[in-house]
Amino acid sequence: MKHIKTLNSANLKKSAAKGGCGECQASCQSACKTSCTVANQKCEK
């Protein structure tokens, strides 16, 4: 494409179908303890 460059695979919808196993880290257990940031957590699958 000339006008648009897509940076990622944009797979959020697919992740919903296989998601929700609950095994990943609670976000507050990483570094923050005061500010919620979820998108930097790793998937366990």
Add this chain to the structure above:
Amino acid sequence: MIHKYKLNGFNIVLDVNSGGVHIVDDATYDMLSYIEPPLSDEIPQDVLKALSALYSEEELRDAYHEILTLYHEDVLFSSDDYEKFADMMVSAPIKSMCLHVAHDCNLRCKYCFASTGDFGEGRKLLDAETGKKAIDFLLKHSKGRRNLELDFFGGEPLMNMPVIKEVVEYARSKEAAYNKKFRFTVTTNGILLNDEITDYLNREMYNIVLSIDGRKEVNDKMRPGINGKGSYDVILPKFKDLVAKRQEGQYYVRGTFTKYNLDFAQDVLHLHDAGFDQISVEPVVTDPKNDYALTEQDLPRIFAEYETLAKALIERKKKGNGFNFFHFMIDLDQGPCAIKRLRGCGCGNEYVAVTPDGDIYPCHQFVGMEEFKMGSVLDDTLNTAMKDEFARANVYTKEECKNCWAKFYCSGGCNANNFQYAGDIHKPVKLSCDMEKKRLECAIMMKAALAVGEEVTE
């Protein structure tokens, strides 16, 4: 829903529901201001007319064609299919615990949300028996979850090392029989670190959070000891030693910025220059009445500072001297699933805090608020109605979040902050939201800058 913004020379378009991130040229960027789904096969005449002074018809038609392609691929203006999952949000197993081994502290940090360690409940230490009951509670209530997280927290947890060791040993002794894997973490101010404790923590802890605010004068202003003297000179060599000896485990040096150091990028870079490469420096969360509190008026300065930090980090990464800044860490491809993103931290539902008295609260930030006491590990009681209420809290039950572009990145914010400063766990605090959104914009821009390899613009 899309969110588009310009930053550091990039035109960035985030497609909220697919998670797609697109870098676009000016014609496409401008055109997106005039377009809303559903998209027609041909470029609308009014769009052509509106932009004809700026771009040629051919250019506009070409750009529209690309927009249309992404639209049909469901990565631009993609539909919101997630509310049905939100409706299914029910009570989950408890698999994560913040264990308050010490409601006491050997520092007197001025911004401490725990009232300098005792959470307003008097200074006390957890005893081993209560700690073991907390483990039993977690083993039972985690049901089928295998990975269990236990954070040793305070006050200052190292003031109660014998109990930490006893609890770790007890939990490890149960792993095989219960088919569980404990991941221990600790959050410490470092004052009591010595060779023996450092080795122990490096061996047993999956993650270690080391509290330091940055530059000496910044740290010492807010993090004095009981005697009033700053802590920087005591803790810095100990943290360096711990990190030097640490091999594969995670760690963060973790600071707080306040109104007194709005130039906090300098603190982050100071920590990097001191030899740390896993860094988190976060905005203070406190009553707006405090003189060090961040307020709406500080936002332009804070936004500029996040941009300064992002540019500095890009430069360092390009030179092969990068580091991780916690709030800029974002994985656009392999991050958490959409289900996880709907309700975020899981407090009061899959995550709880336990006090030295064995009392259970939704998280460490709720400790001391009597109305949020939800049970006790001593007699294995749990207020399931309260747990259900927290389980249901998600980005679709929070009115302001529902239509926010950042909802799948912050997941509805911190329920405790919401309650303390907006009066309701479902009401996000605007100040926190504004900062979160700016951080996300910077984090995504950094991905663009590093992917495209463009020079950083001033």
